[in-house]
Amino acid sequence: MGGGAREVAGYLAALAGWVAGLAAAVLPQWRQSSYAGDAIITAVGLHEGLWMSCAAQSTGQVQCRLHDSLLSLEGLPMSAALQVTAFGFALLSTLFLLLATCTDCWMVNADDSLEVSHKCRGLWRECVTNMQDGVRTCDQYDSILADHPVKIVVTRTLMITADLLAGLALATLVLGLDCITFLKEDPCVKLKMCYGAGVILCAGSILGLIGSVWYAVDVYVERAMLVSHNIFLGVHYDFGWSCWLGMAGSMGCFVASVLLTCCLYACTAPSSHCQLQRHPQPQGQTATRTATSKMYAMDSRV
Incomplete structure (x- = not known):
């Protein structure tokens, strides 16, 4: 097989893979189940995909529903x-x-250009590796405070x-x-x-x-x-x-x-979102405060 034939074969294989991947991402047949019920007339086939869920009835009618949100799929928040x-x-x-x-x-x-040694310099020491025998020698820096x-x-x-x-x-x-x-x-x-x-x-x-x-x-x-x-x-x-x-x-x-x-x-x-909310008070405390406020109001009138 010549070079041109190999290029065409590679192109066709890449095109087929791209089409197959695109079809797999779009089609809803990622998970399927069926429900027959009491009669074969009421049989329903359920299909769930990445973007929608479909229900196919035995009469040939197919109904699909898109997922509510791309960010809130069922199963994992x-x-x-x-x-x-x-x-x-x-x-x-x-x-x-x-x-x-x-x-x-x-x-x-x-x-x-000679490629005799390979030198690396870091934050703590400098190392030299001999390319012929693979021996590595490192030179530690004097001191951290130097x-x-x-x-x-x-x-x-x-x-x-x-x-x-x-x-x-x-x-x-x-x-x-x-x-x-x-x-x-x-x-x-x-x-x-x-x-x-x-x-x-x-x-x-x-x-x-x-x-x-x-x-x-x-x-x-x-x-x-x-x-x-x-x-x-x-x-x-x-x-x-x-x-x-x-x-x-x-x-x-x-x-x-x-x-x-x-x-x-x-x-x-x-x-x-953890907004600050007032905690509800018990009913008894609320009634007591209400009665106390009424008493203060009566005293102020007198």
Whole structure:
């Protein structure tokens, strides 16, 4: 089979897959059941899909009803689904931030033409890996309190603070999930805990993103200055995967914060927004206060 025939076959296969996926998403036959009743005349076939539910009678009549809202399907409330999704984003993003802070590949050599060694520079040490035998040697920085470049100090501070905030938000979010029995009798407090976790995640994401972008911009400026002055030091550094992990973790925390604040507020019923309500007083106390007020009114007339 020639190259043109393979391209046509691949195109047809992709087209068939796209049509099949589109049909599966649109058609309501995702779950079906039937009800016969006392007679075959009253038989009804029930079909439920992603967007509508249909009932097909034995007479051939088909009636379909769209779901009331895309955000309130039966089986799982949208608020619980948002909480679980935000928890997944927060957990994965927190792991990314921790890995970015602990690993040592924020800058890598990009222009080593000999490819004899692979150099990585991080927040805590610098490592060199021999490409021939795979031996890795790391040089620890002198001390945390020693004089370091500004980008090292600022990135360390911002990333550690972002890690602490993300961990605190993750713990708060775990206690605020609807599937956790903690404070099950007080859903208002659990909802506020989810909102608070979203705000903390937003703060952590901003700090983590500032730290990662600060380091990346400093690397770019350093590289641009060397190129503009025609200075060749043997090794030019580029962004490492630890820097990308920090950016990805920060963006993931921001997405989780949006889900826990804006989206969760929009998908929660207005009656459960924990508005301040006056608790009804017992009838006896109300009657006593009414009688007392009448007595004061009579005394004032006298």
